[in-house]
Amino acid sequence: xxxxxxxxxxxxxxxxxxxxxxxxxxxxxxxxxxxxxxxxxxxxxxxxxxxxxxxxxxxxxxxxxxxxxxxxxxxxxxxxxxxxxxxxxxxxxxxxxxxxxxxxxxxxxx
Amino acid sequence: xxxxxxxxxxxxxxxxxxxxxxxxxxxxxxxxxxxxxxxxxxxxxxxxxxxxxxxxxxxxxxxxxxxxxxxxxxxxxxxxxxxxxxxxxxxxxxxxxxxxxxxxxxxxxxxxxxx
Numbered sequence: 054x055x056x057x058x059x060x061x062x063x064x065x066x067x068x069x070x071x072x073x074x075x076x077x078x079x080x081x082x083x084x085x086x087x088x089x090x091x092x093x094x095x096x097x098x099x100x101x102x103x104x105x106x107x108x109x110x111x112x113x114x115x116x117x118x119x120x121x122x123x124x125x126x127x128x129x130x131x132x133x134x135x136x137x138x139x140x141x142x143x144x145x146x147x148x149x150x151x152x153x154x155x156x157x158x159x160x161x162x163x
Numbered sequence: 164x165x166x167x168x169x170x171x172x173x174x175x176x177x178x179x180x181x182x183x184x185x186x187x188x189x190x191x192x193x194x195x196x197x198x199x200x201x202x203x204x205x206x207x208x209x210x211x212x213x214x215x216x217x218x219x220x221x222x223x224x225x226x227x228x229x230x231x232x233x234x235x236x237x238x239x240x241x242x243x244x245x246x247x248x249x250x251x252x253x254x255x256x257x258x259x260x261x262x263x264x265x266x267x268x269x270x271x272x273x274x275x276x277x278x
Contacts, residue, residue: 057205086267095169095271096206096253139205150219151196151267153205 055080055142059154066161072127074157076140085123086141086151087114096139099125130161167256167270175276176244184239184273188256194218195237196267197229200251212237213259241275249277 056079066072076085084103090096100107100114102123107114111130116123127134137156144150168187176182188195194213198206208221212231226242235256241248251274255267 088269093274096255096269098266098268101266141205144208150208150211150221151206153207155205 055082055144055152057140057142057152057154059138059140059157061157062155063158064160066130066159068131068161068163070130070161072130072134072159072161074125074138074159076123076125076154078121078123078140078142078152080142081118081121082142084143085116087123087125088139088141088153090137090139090156092136099138127159130159132161132163135160167254167268169252169254169270169273171273172271173274173276175278178244178246178277180244181240181242182244182275184241184252184254184275186237186239186254186256186270188235188237188254189268192256192258192268193235194257194259194265195231195235196255196257197237197239198253198255199223199248200253200272201247202250206253209239244277246277249275251275 058077060075087100088096111128113126137158139156141151141153144152170185196211197209200206209223210220211218215231228240231237251272253272255269257265257267259265
């Protein structure tokens with residue numbers, strides 16, 4: 054089974070700050086998912102990446118396959134970015150099953 | 164292009180009862196995965212259906228069962244409900260039979276409360 058660790062568990066920032074959320078996993082993978090979940094809500098897929106870096110608006114995701122580590126960055130954070138951010142990776146030995154981290158609760162204050 | 168939809172949004176059931184949750188996959192997607200998310204936890208994989216066949220299963224008892232229909236919509240059935248089954252149930256659709264190559268698109272979830 055692939056163990057997924059996210060840090061920090063909770064993060065509070067002021068509007069405009071640069072945010073970094075980290076994800077480490079134990080077993081080599083072909084792709085990693087970053088997801089966003091608003092309180093009480095469903096999940097939105099932000100990125101799926103297998104190498105390097107992806108950017109979408111103010112969100113940037115990077116992955117280092119050798120170090121088994123990924124980061125999600127938010128530039129110029131805004132209160133509407135407040136949500137739980139979850140990383141997910143394929144379970145060891147499986148192509149169909151995702152293992153999810155426990156999530157990082159981000160609160161951005163105006 | 165329509166997104167993933169789930170019904171109902173909320174549901175309250177009594178211990179011992181049975182429940183059916185429904186998911187309509189995104190247009191063109193032939194794979195549906197179901198997840199259980201307990202409060203404060205990350206989602207846990209229940210099972211996946213690919214072209215109407217179960218493609219893989221997580222660590223859930225047989226009273227959790229599913230179906231996928233020819234139009235690729237899907238149902239999750241839970242028998243003999245227990246209090247611990249109270250959770251948000253998420254479905255996600257994708258292309259292909261594996262999550263590693265294709266992005267998953269999640270529905271809004273069904274909040275099940277068992278009393």
